[in-house]
Amino acid sequence: MNPIELYKKLPKKNCGKCPQKACMPFALSVIKGDAELSECPCLTEKEIEALKGAIKKSDWREELIAKLRDEIKGIDFADIAEGIGADLKDGALIIKCMGREFVISPEGEITTRGHMTPWIKILLLHYIRTEGKGPLSGKWVSYAELKAGMIKASSFQRDCEEPLRELFDKNFEGTITVLNRLGAERREDFPAKQAWHLFLLPKIPVIILYWPKEEEFESKVKIIFDSTSDRFLDAESIIFLVEGLVKNIEITLSRVAGANFS
Numbered sequence: 001m002n003p004i005e006l007y008k009k010l011p012k013k014n015c016g017k018c019p020q021k022a023c024m025p026f027a028l029s030v031i032k033g034d035a036e037l038s039e040c041p042c043l044t045e046k047e048i049e050a051l052k053g054a055i056k057k058s059d060w061r062e063e064l065i066a067k068l069r070d071e072i073k074g075i076d077f078a079d080i081a082e083g084i085g086a087d088l089k090d091g092a093l094i095i096k097c098m099g100r101e102f103v104i105s106p107e108g109e110i111t112t113r114g115h116m117t118p119w120i121k122i123l124l125l126h127y128i129r130t131e132g133k134g135p136l137s138g139k140w141v142s143y144a145e146l147k148a149g150m151i152k153a154s155s156f157q158r159d160c161e162e163p164l165r166e167l168f169d170k171n172f173e174g175t176i177t178v179l180n181r182l183g184a185e186r187r188e189d190f191p192a193k194q195a196w197h198l199f200l201l202p203k204i205p206v207i208i209l210y211w212p213k214e215e216e217f218e219s220k221v222k223i224i225f226d227s228t229s230d231r232f233l234d235a236e237s238i239i240f241l242v243e244g245l246v247k248n249i250e251i252t253l254s255r256v257a258g259a260n261f262s
């Protein structure tokens, strides 16, 4: 099901009661996995269940999740847990991602407290499947310096750094508050007005650097990585991971704004 098809099945009241404030952006968010149908108070439980079934049936992400689950079934979690910075409990991996703990069973079933999107499932399964190992280097590099990063550097800037810069520019305090909640810590040892250290995954720490607009200089965001990051995720998945962080901040800010407004 695509966003238009879902939109046609929504109440189309544009009542503004969901975080996206209108039916079309709501449909888009649901299809992208950033919102839940239950966030529209105008849908009945029966309608939600019927729509969920229709979305799932045609969802390429669910197909990818099923494929990745199959791939990780052959991996011995005890062999890889330490390498990827996970804990092992009762045969399951426990992985911390942006301040939250996720439990992954040997069959690839993922559980956590609260809402979970297909995006996070795909990332975690990719992270496990990569079977990275080795200590962090403590050496920070740009995205372009990671393996295959040069080819995708412009996508990284467009889809990750630019949207994050806009969030900082629009709502600096709010963005910092969300970063703090995700476990980010302020750093003073980088040449930027604002520098934040955050573990996106146990072996993928990042430093987020922000320079606010100053006189003739435009504001800027730069995200740098430990030089070993490409051992734990490929360049494309790293974009996917950071995009998820930005989306997470954006959704949290719009929810807070909605709550303050209502």
Ligand code: SF4
Residues within 6 Å of the ligand: 010, 011, 012, 013, 014, 015, 016, 017, 018, 021, 022, 023, 026, 039, 040, 041, 042, 043
């Ligand atoms: S709450 Fe439901 S009906 Fe209202 S704008 Fe959002 S999607 Fe549309």
